[in-house]
Amino acid sequence: MPGLIVMKFGGTSVADAERIKRAAGRIVEKREAGHQVVAVLSARGKTTDELITMAEEVSAAPDPREMDMLLSTGERISCALCAMAINDLGHRAISLTGSQAGIVTDESHTKALILDVRAERIRGALEEDNIVLVAGFQGVSRDARNVTTLGRGGSDTSAVAVAAALGAEVCEIYTDVAGVYSADPRIVPNARKLETVSFEEMLEMAASGAGVLQLRSVEYARNHGVRIHCRSSFSEEPGTVVLAEGETMEQPLITAVTHSDREARVTLTGVPDAPGAAARIFGALAQANVNVDMIVQNEPASGGGQAEISFTVPREDLRVARAALEPLVGEAFAELSSYEEMGKVSIVGAGMRSHPGVAAKVFSVLAREGVNIDMISTSPIKISCVIDRDRVEQAVRALHSAFELSGEDTILVEDTFRASPTS
Amino acid sequence: MPGLIVMKFGGTSVADAERIKRAAGRIVEKREAGHQVVAVLSARGKTTDELITMAEEVSAAPDPREMDMLLSTGERISCALCAMAINDLGHRAISLTGSQAGIVTDESHTKALILDVRAERIRGALEEDNIVLVAGFQGVSRDARNVTTLGRGGSDTSAVAVAAALGAEVCEIYTDVAGVYSADPRIVPNARKLETVSFEEMLEMAASGAGVLQLRSVEYARNHGVRIHCRSSFSEEPGTVVLAEGETMEQPLITAVTHSDREARVTLTGVPDAPGAAARIFGALAQANVNVDMIVQNEPASGGGQAEISFTVPREDLRVARAALEPLVGEAFAELSSYEEMGKVSIVGAGMRSHPGVAAKVFSVLAREGVNIDMISTSPIKISCVIDRDRVEQAVRALHSAFELSGEDTILVEDTFRASPTS
Numbered sequence: 001m002p003g004l005i006v007m008k009f010g011g012t013s014v015a016d017a018e019r020i021k022r023a024a025g026r027i028v029e030k031r032e033a034g035h036q037v038v039a040v041l042s043a044r045g046k047t048t049d050e051l052i053t054m055a056e057e058v059s060a061a062p063d064p065r066e067m068d069m070l071l072s073t074g075e076r077i078s079c080a081l082c083a084m085a086i087n088d089l090g091h092r093a094i095s096l097t098g099s100q101a102g103i104v105t106d107e108s109h110t111k112a113l114i115l116d117v118r119a120e121r122i123r124g125a126l127e128e129d130n131i132v133l134v135a136g137f138q139g140v141s142r143d144a145r146n147v148t149t150l151g152r153g154g155s156d157t158s159a160v161a162v163a164a165a166l167g168a169e170v171c172e173i174y175t176d177v178a179g180v181y182s183a184d185p186r187i188v189p190n191a192r193k194l195e196t197v198s199f200e201e202m203l204e205m206a207a208s209g210a211g212v213l214q215l216r217s218v219e220y221a222r223n224h225g226v227r228i229h230c231r232s233s234f235s236e237e238p239g240t241v242v243l244a245e246g247e248t249m250e251q252p253l254i255t256a257v258t259h260s261d262r263e264a265r266v267t268l269t270g271v272p273d274a275p276g277a278a279a280r281i282f283g284a285l286a287q288a289n290v291n292v293d294m295i296v297q298n299e300p301a302s303g304g305g306q307a308e309i310s311f312t313v314p315r316e317d318l319r320v321a322r323a324a325l326e327p328l329v330g331e332a333f334a335e336l337s338s339y340e341e342m343g344k345v346s347i348v349g350a351g352m353r354s355h356p357g358v359a360a361k362v363f364s365v366l367a368r369e370g371v372n373i374d375m376i377s378t379s380p381i382k383i384s385c386v387i388d389r390d391r392v393e394q395a396v397r398a399l400h401s402a403f404e405l406s407g408e409d410t411i412l413v414e415d416t417f418r419a420s421p422t423s
Numbered sequence: 424m425p426g427l428i429v430m431k432f433g434g435t436s437v438a439d440a441e442r443i444k445r446a447a448g449r450i451v452e453k454r455e456a457g458h459q460v461v462a463v464l465s466a467r468g469k470t471t472d473e474l475i476t477m478a479e480e481v482s483a484a485p486d487p488r489e490m491d492m493l494l495s496t497g498e499r500i501s502c503a504l505c506a507m508a509i510n511d512l513g514h515r516a517i518s519l520t521g522s523q524a525g526i527v528t529d530e531s532h533t534k535a536l537i538l539d540v541r542a543e544r545i546r547g548a549l550e551e552d553n554i555v556l557v558a559g560f561q562g563v564s565r566d567a568r569n570v571t572t573l574g575r576g577g578s579d580t581s582a583v584a585v586a587a588a589l590g591a592e593v594c595e596i597y598t599d600v601a602g603v604y605s606a607d608p609r610i611v612p613n614a615r616k617l618e619t620v621s622f623e624e625m626l627e628m629a630a631s632g633a634g635v636l637q638l639r640s641v642e643y644a645r646n647h648g649v650r651i652h653c654r655s656s657f658s659e660e661p662g663t664v665v666l667a668e669g670e671t672m673e674q675p676l677i678t679a680v681t682h683s684d685r686e687a688r689v690t691l692t693g694v695p696d697a698p699g700a701a702a703r704i705f706g707a708l709a710q711a712n713v714n715v716d717m718i719v720q721n722e723p724a725s726g727g728g729q730a731e732i733s734f735t736v737p738r739e740d741l742r743v744a745r746a747a748l749e750p751l752v753g754e755a756f757a758e759l760s761s762y763e764e765m766g767k768v769s770i771v772g773a774g775m776r777s778h779p780g781v782a783a784k785v786f787s788v789l790a791r792e793g794v795n796i797d798m799i800s801t802s803p804i805k806i807s808c809v810i811d812r813d814r815v816e817q818a819v820r821a822l823h824s825a826f827e828l829s830g831e832d833t834i835l836v837e838d839t840f841r842a843s844p845t846s
Contacts, residue, residue: 017480024481051500057440058447059507066510069518070503073496077474080493084482087489095492100568121568145523145544 002034003169004126008041008136008159012176013233014078015045023233024085026174027131031091036126038166040136040159041082043074064109068138068149071110072098075135075155083133093131096121098138098147102165103158105139105148111289112139112148114157114220117165134162156217164224171221171228173213178232179239180205180212182405183257187393190406194255195238198245198350201255202228204382208346209260218242245350253358254349254403261392263293263342264318265374266311268325270334271297273305280332281309281325288324290317293344294377294386309333312375312386315340342374343392346384347399353380365402371395425457426592427549431464431559431582435599436656437501438468446656447508449597450554454514459549461589463559463582464505466497487532491561491572494533495521498558498578506556516554519544521561521570526581528562528571534712535562535571537580537643540588557585579640587647594644594651596636601655602662603628603635605828606680610816613829617678618661621668621773624678625651627805631769632683641665668773676781677772677826684815686716686765687741688797689734691748693757694720696728703755704732704748711747713740716767717800717809732756735798735809738763765797766815769807770822776803788825794818 007030009023023039030037043051051070055062062070079095086093102118125132136155139148150157156173163171180202181191197205199222206215212230221228221242231239271277278297285292295311313321318338325336352358362383366373371394375386387395400406430453432446446462453460466474474493478485485493502518509516525541548555559578562571573580579596586594603625606614620628622645629638635653644651644665654662694700701720708715718734736744741761748759768789775781785806789796794817798809810818823829 017477020481054440054500054504055507058443058504059511061511062507063510063516066503066506066516066518069506069520070500073499076496077477077493080489081477081481083489083492084478084485087486088482088484093486093489095489097492097570147520 004036004038004166005030006159006163006166006168006171007037007039008155008171008173009039009078009082009233010155010173010175011042011045011048013174014041014082017081019233020044020078020081021085023174024082024089026233027082028086028089028091031131035169038122038126038132038134038162038168039082040134040155040162041075041078042136042155043071044078047074047077065146068109068112068147071149072135072138072147075137079133079135086131086133091131092129093133094125095133095135096125097135098158099140099144101132101134101162103134103139103161104142105150107141107146107148109146110149111151112141114139114150114161115142117161119162119165122162122166134158150216153214154216156214157220160217160221160224160226160228163226164220168226171226173228173230174233175212175230176232176234177212177230178235178237179230180210180242181256183396183400184210184259187259187396188257188400188406191400192406194240196241196243197255199242200245200381201348201350202242204346204348204379205256205258208258208348208382208384209344210256210258212240213242253351254347254405255351256349257345257347257396257399257403257405259343259345259392259396261343261389262315263312263344263386263389264315264338264340265342265386266313266318266321266325266336266338268309268333268336269306271307271309271332273299273307277332278309280328284324284328285313285321288320290321290324294375294384296375306334310375312342312344341389342386343389344384344386345392345395345399346382347403348382350381352383359383361402362399365398366395369394369398371398427459427461427589428453429582429586429589429591429594430460430462431578431594431596432462432501432656433578433596433598434465434468434471436597437464437505440504442656443467443501443504444508446597447505447512449656450505451509451512451514454554458592461545461549461555461557461585461591462505463557463578463585464498464501465559465578466494467501470497470500488569491532491535491570494572495558495561495570498560502556502558509554509556514554515552516556517548518556518558519548520558521581522563522567524555524557524585526557526562526584527565528573530564530569530571532569533572534574535564537562537573537584538565540584542585542588545585545589557581573639576637577639579637580643583640583644583647583649583651586649587643591649594649596651596653597656598635598653599655599657600635600653601658601660602653603633603665604679606819606823607633607682610682610819611680611823611829614823615829617663619664619666620678622665623668623804624771624773625665627769627771627802628679628681631681631771631805631807632767633679633681635663636665676774677770677828678774679772680768680770680819680822680826680828682766682768682815682819684766684812685738686735686767686809686812687738687761687763688765688809689736689741689744689748689759689761691732691756691759692729694730694732694755696722696730700755701732703751707747707751708736708744711743713744713747717798717807719798729757733798735765735767764812765809766812767807767809768815768818768822769805770826771805773804775806782806784825785822788821789818792817792821794821
């Protein structure tokens with residue numbers, strides 16, 4: 001018997017009446033195939049941005065609790081409209097707010113964490129033969145008093161959390177791209193759609209700029225064993241399945257090249273070379289909810305017990321980061337400078353574990369292209385380089401080509417070394 | 424000590440960022456004068472219409488439960504934005520949905536009735552020194568499971584109900600007009616703003632087309648002894664206070680001329696002259712939530728045990744009314760015809776009780792103007808005439824002038840009779 005499926009539709013998939021009806025049609029197809037269906041919806045197209053603009057028009061620093069009250073309306077609108085469209089197709093549908101769906105979070109407004117999904121009401125509605133639509137991106141605080149939101153892209157996490165709570169067969173994430181690619185097809189036209197990718201690779205890819213899935217949702221899925229299928233809401237083709245590592249068939253050396261062109265670098269000079277200075281700096285940033293990516297610390301040759309710390313943050317967090325560090329000038333560091341025009345290019349692949357030659361090949365490819373590497377960070381399955389923003393596309397193309405990611409064949413470790421004279 | 428005030432702002436008063444900030448300023452003024460303040464807000468400007476359009480784009484007959492989920496977002500947006508603006512002015516504000524504010528309704532989606540206001544959370548927030556913003560127009564069903572809405576204009580009723588539950592000193596209704604006038608100033612430029620008006624007069628005026636206050640809210644206010652003050656959100660001038668009849672100072676013969684140009688007439692012919700036919704007809708209309716206004720029944724001279732029934736409904740209800748009556752063709756009546764281009768003109772005044780001469784004067788004024796009267800209905804303090812839509816403005820001006828409503832003086836009953844040769 002077909003099982004329970006969670007389907008998640010992103011903002012572009014519910015952007016207008018036509019698309020909402022199309023999503024309703026996809027949902028009904030699954031129901032008619034015998035599945036029980038829960039669909040998690042994002043706000044329509046630009047709705048969230050419009051609501052944020054409204055807030056900025058009335059207040060310089062909108063209150064976070066009120067921001068959540070405001071932003072949570074977008075997904076409710078999508079769900080109510082989609083429920084109407086499904087009812088029109090002759091099926092019963094009911095829309096639930098995050099609160100009604102039992103998505104319980106902590107109290108950190110605008111960046112709440114899901115603590116629990118109390119899915120009794122969803123289950124009850126499914127048993128009464130309803131298709132259930134759940135407003136993504138939102139929940140209710142523990143004491144059931146306040147609406148919370150999960151932060152940008154939180155609808156993916158809502159969907160995975162609901163899938164986990166219900167023990168769904170699969171969590172299908174519908175977007176306007178057909179799956180996960182070996183690189184952004186807008187930059188690399190012959191990029192390859194990946195049939196499968198491991199959680200670990202997907203985590204690294206989400207963290208390093210691949211916009212298909214939100215990082216938190218992948219973590220949640222890995223921790224709760226939820227199978228994710230990323231696919232297009234505009235075609236019937238299968239997309240990319242995210243699996244536990246043991247389940248994947250092939251283990252290519254490199255899976256994909258990802259990139260971001262929205263990085264900013266902050267440099268702090270005159271940091272006392274004493275315990276506690278770095279802790280105060282990064283403590284203040286954490287307090288302000290700034291995601292710090294790479295960190296480099298140098299002790300200048302001139303010495304004097306003064307160090308220099310550089311780190312990168314998403315460009316949109318730069319203003320908040322500067323504000324958070326302002327009070328520490330003259331204490332934890334002497335001077336702050338920042339540069340907004342940074343980007344990042346990364347290669348990700350479960351097969352590169354314990355193969356340091358890959359890093360060498362990355363550096364030689366970028367050197368050949370004349371791309372200067374500003375900062376480097378590595379993990380067992382990822383190498384990231386911070387570079388100038390206007391060199392990002394060139395770097396992505398060069399790496400994708402050097403690692404032959406468009407082909408059908410996977411590159412063996414030996415090939416890599418042969419192709420890499422500096423290793 | 425200044426008491427608790429409920430302030431209600433309509434859609435035009437919160438239509439954009441500038442107006443929301445102005446409303447926030449008005450609210451803060453009251454708070455700074457020492458009042459505890461609860462503000463009930465409508466959806467911004469055209470928001471509700473836009474949401475209805477969205478629903479119509481996805482569904483031919485939107486599900487009422489989902490319609491409520493959809494429409495209730497508009498007022499939440501207004502409240503969250505206004506709370507942000509108040510916080511920016513250095514005061515603490517918290518926005519509450521109808522559900523959070525404890526507005527409990529029955530289950531009739533899109534036309535729910537308020538059953539109770541469980542105001543503990545509002546009181547708690549006020550005691551913690553907050554200004555409380557409540558989303559108008561909405562509530563939660565008895566079992567606390569579903570969002571409901573109160574129907575068009577329901578925000579007035581929300582405000583009055585909250586004022587009643589809290590024992591507020593006054594419920595101030597802010598709109599884009601300065602108060603209640605002796606006639607629509609767009610039609611009668613020298614119409615007079617009324618300082619006070621009785622509940623009974625206000626009820627008749629609301630029922631007969633004066634758009635300042637929703638009928639239900641006036642009934643609720645009368646039944647719960649809530650003092651209403653209708654005033655402009657764009658000026659500091661006092662508006663019109665709605666009082667119990669004993670409280671009003673003056674008792675003019677005629678208070679105002681009201682009108683509507685959105686009436687439709689339905690005529691049913693071949694109604695069996697037997698018990699039960701009319702009950703079935705108006706039962707079906709009530710079931711469909713159609714507000715029937717005037718009803719006239721004629722037995723044609725040709726006889727044959729067949730009667731003819733005509734009635735008026737708001738033009739926007741005509742489609743629903745026809746659909747509700749369709750199944751009764753050939754049973755409760757033979758044929759249905761309708762005419763959409765009707766209007767209504769009414770004169771209202773507590774002083775006209777037991778003065779039939781007023782009706783005679785109305786008829787003679789309209790006769791002199793060559794306005795044909797299609798249907799008539801009277802109450803102790805109101806006379807309404809259904810007339811052709813395109814004669815409404817002329818009739819309003821003629822009646823306003825004949826009853827000298829623009830002047831400072833009230834007309835005495837004797838004057839009326841003298842001026843009315845047909846009485």
